[in-house]
Amino acid sequence: MNPHLDLLQPYPFERLRQLFADAKPNGTYSSHINLSIGEPKHDTPEIIKQAIVNNLSGLANYPATKGDLALRTAIANWIARRYDIPAPDVETQILPCLGSREALFSFTQSVLDGQPDSIVVSPNPFYQIYEGAAYLGGAQPYFVNSNPARNFAPDWDSVPASVWEKTQLLFICSPGNPAGNVTPLEEWKYLFDLSEKYGFVIASDECYSEIYFDEKPLGILQAARLCGRNDYKNMVCFSSLSKRSNVPGMRSGFVAGDAELMKKFLLYRTYHGSAMSAVVSAASIVAWNDEAHVAENRALYQEKFKRVYPILAPVLDVKMPDASFYLWAGTPIDDTAFTKALYEQANVTLLPGSFLSRPGSADGVNPGFKRVRIALVAPLEQCVEGAERIAKFVREYY
Numbered sequence: 001m002n003p004h005l006d007l008l009q010p011y012p013f014e015r016l017r018q019l020f021a022d023a024k025p026n027g028t029y030s031s032h033i034n035l036s037i038g039e040p041k042h043d044t045p046e047i048i049k050q051a052i053v054n055n056l057s058g059l060a061n062y063p064a065t066k067g068d069l070a071l072r073t074a075i076a077n078w079i080a081r082r083y084d085i086p087a088p089d090v091e092t093q094i095l096p097c098l099g100s101r102e103a104l105f106s107f108t109q110s111v112l113d114g115q116p117d118s119i120v121v122s123p124n125p126f127y128q129i130y131e132g133a134a135y136l137g138g139a140q141p142y143f144v145n146s147n148p149a150r151n152f153a154p155d156w157d158s159v160p161a162s163v164w165e166k167t168q169l170l171f172i173c174s175p176g177n178p179a180g181n182v183t184p185l186e187e188w189k190y191l192f193d194l195s196e197k198y199g200f201v202i203a204s205d206e207c208y209s210e211i212y213f214d215e216k217p218l219g220i221l222q223a224a225r226l227c228g229r230n231d232y233k234n235m236v237c238f239s240s241l242s243k244r245s246n247v248p249g250m251r252s253g254f255v256a257g258d259a260e261l262m263k264k265f266l267l268y269r270t271y272h273g274s275a276m277s278a279v280v281s282a283a284s285i286v287a288w289n290d291e292a293h294v295a296e297n298r299a300l301y302q303e304k305f306k307r308v309y310p311i312l313a314p315v316l317d318v319k320m321p322d323a324s325f326y327l328w329a330g331t332p333i334d335d336t337a338f339t340k341a342l343y344e345q346a347n348v349t350l351l352p353g354s355f356l357s358r359p360g361s362a363d364g365v366n367p368g369f370k371r372v373r374i375a376l377v378a379p380l381e382q383c384v385e386g387a388e389r390i391a392k393f394v395r396e397y398y
Contacts, residue, residue, distance in 0.1 A: 007135040011128060012355040013037065019340055019352070029347035033386040036351040038177065038326065038375045042246045042300055045293040051283040058278025065270050067096035068281045074288040075254045082209075083222035092259040093232070095266060096276045096284070099251040100207045100240040101129055103274075104171075107236065107255060108133035110268040111169050111201050119163055121170045123154040125178055125357035125368050127205065130171045139168065145360035145367045151319065152179035152328060156190065158362045167200040175208040175217050178356055178373040179328040180321020182212075188223035195234050201261065202235045207253070210244040210294050211301050212323035221257065232257045243325070244294055245287045252276065252284045301325050304376040304383045311387040312374075315394040327374040328353070332398040335370050341397070346389040350374055 010018075016036060025032065066072075072090040080087035088094050097103035104127075112118060112134075120134035124143035134141040142163055146152040153176075170191065174183040195202050204220035220237045224230070236257030242248040255265065269275075276284070287293075305320065309327070312318050317330030331338040335352040342348050353368030360367065374390075376383050 002136065004136050004138065008132050009128075012351060015355050016339075016349070016351060019336060020343060020349075023340055023344050025343055025347040026345050029389065032347050032349070033378060033382050033389070034349045035374050035376070035378060035383070035386050036349045037377070038243075039377060040243055040246045040248055041377045041379065042297055044246050045287075045290070047290060047293070048245060048247060048250075048283050048287050051286040052279055055279050055282035058282060061278055063275040063277050063281070065273075065275045066266060067276055068278065068285075071096050071276070071281045071285050071288075074285045075256070078288045079221065079256060082216075083219050083225075085222055085225045088221070088256050089259065093262055094254060094256045095262060095269070096281065097238075097253050097255055098274050098276060099242060099248075100205060100238040100253045102251075103238055103253060103255050104129050104203065104205060105133045105136075106268060106272055106274065107203060107238075107265055108169060109137050110265050111203075111261075112137035112139050113168065114138045115168075117166055118168045119166045121159065121163070121167050121200075123171065123173055123176065124360055125353065126171070127173060127177050128356075131358070134169075141358075142167070142361045143358050145363065145365060146176075146179060146181070151181045151322060152176065152367075153181045153183070153187065155362075156187070156194075158360075160362075163361075164194055164198045164200070167198060170195070170200055170202050171205065172202060172220070173205040174219075175206075175212070175321070175323035177205075177208065177324065178326045178351075178353070180208070180324035180326055182217045182322035183223075185218060185223055185226060188218070188220065189227050192224065192227055192229060192235075200234065201258075204235070204237045206237050207240040207243055208324040209239060211298055211325050213302060213305075213320075217323050232259075234258055234261070236261055241284060241287050244297070246293075246297060247283075247287065250280055250283065252280050252287075300380070301376065304380055307380065307384050308376060308387040311384070311391050315391045325376045327376065329372050329374055331370050331372055332394065333370070335368065335372055338370075339372060342390065342393055345397070346393045348386050348389050348393075350390075 353371030357368030
């Protein structure tokens with residue numbers, strides 16, 4: 001067996017299951033409210049469901065690894081509209097993928113060269129795939145702690161030159177998971193300069209890009225253009241329809257950026273076998289070409305924050321995020337103890353912050369300790385009731 005498998009830690013939701021193994025929720029609350037998992041719960045738009053029904057004949061054919069030209073064109077045009085930049089080349093700069101998760105993992109395997117001292121730099125807290133992809137690619141993850149003073153942006157200045165020299169891949173998540181922080185242009189420029197100096201690849205996870213408040217989050221390709229880096233050298237973005245269009249089960253997204261990297265990634269995928277079904281491709285085209293359902297979806301999340309945040313702000317250390325559908329809240333006690341007690345007393349499930357982070361590589365401090373992630377994905381009234389239960393629990397016990 002691959003010895004790197006032994007380096008993988010249990011997934012956060014397996015750890016949550018273990019935490020609750022002997023817990024019994026208070027019978028006062030008959031309904032369970034789950035705010036732990038970032039799975040969209042809004043209805044899938046009818047136009048997308050109908051597109052699947054209308055294209056079931058596509059099940060009769062093997063799909064092409066490179067994806068359908070019409071889909072790549074729809075993605076390129078969406079990128080151009082969304083970020084106000086020239087459309088990427090549909091032949092060399094775009095690949096459809098089966099959701100951003102599988103692409104983040106497989107892209108890492110195509111980038112890493114197997115050197116035993118290679119490093120993958122990751123924000124901390126982080127999406128678990130970054131760590132697992134690094135380990136299974138034979139690299140060592142280096143965790144850069146978030147800075148609460150900067151709305152939980154990673155403290156890139158803390159990374160020494162000796163680490164950058166061995167870095168082959170840098171993960172960015174903007175808007176961030178779990179804090180919802182958005183990377184500003186000055187920070188992009190700083191990272192672009194580092195990439196140019198040390199030669200590492202930047203992988204930008206942008207799956208939450210369409211869930212925001214007033215200002216559209218800046219993407220890596222847009223930032224590159226604003227910095228005059230029009231060839232996107234050593235940079236790629238990952239996006240998905242899961243959150244944007246409420247289709248997490250459809251597994252549809254894309255990778256776009258540096259043509260040389262995409263050429264090698266296509267070769268990898270030819271053997272990897274992750275090709276998108278013509279049925280999903282047709283529905284994806286419809287989704288990328290429609291913004292009305294995205295605006296409606298965004299408005300639903302905005303209303304949840306408008307209702308929930310005033311309930312939680314007086315009792316927890318919590319600030320509004322720049323974007324995404326999470327609140328990253330401080331807890332009065334250990335985050336795992338708080339999460340378990342909340343479940344037992346109020347029948348509400350959150351995700352302990354320490355399950356999403358590791359001790360920082362620079363200082364050994366776990367930035368998720370005494371924090372919880374609250375995912376506002378449930379229907380509005382459930383989110384409000386969940387917030388009220390949390391507030392009541394904190395006031396009564398702490």
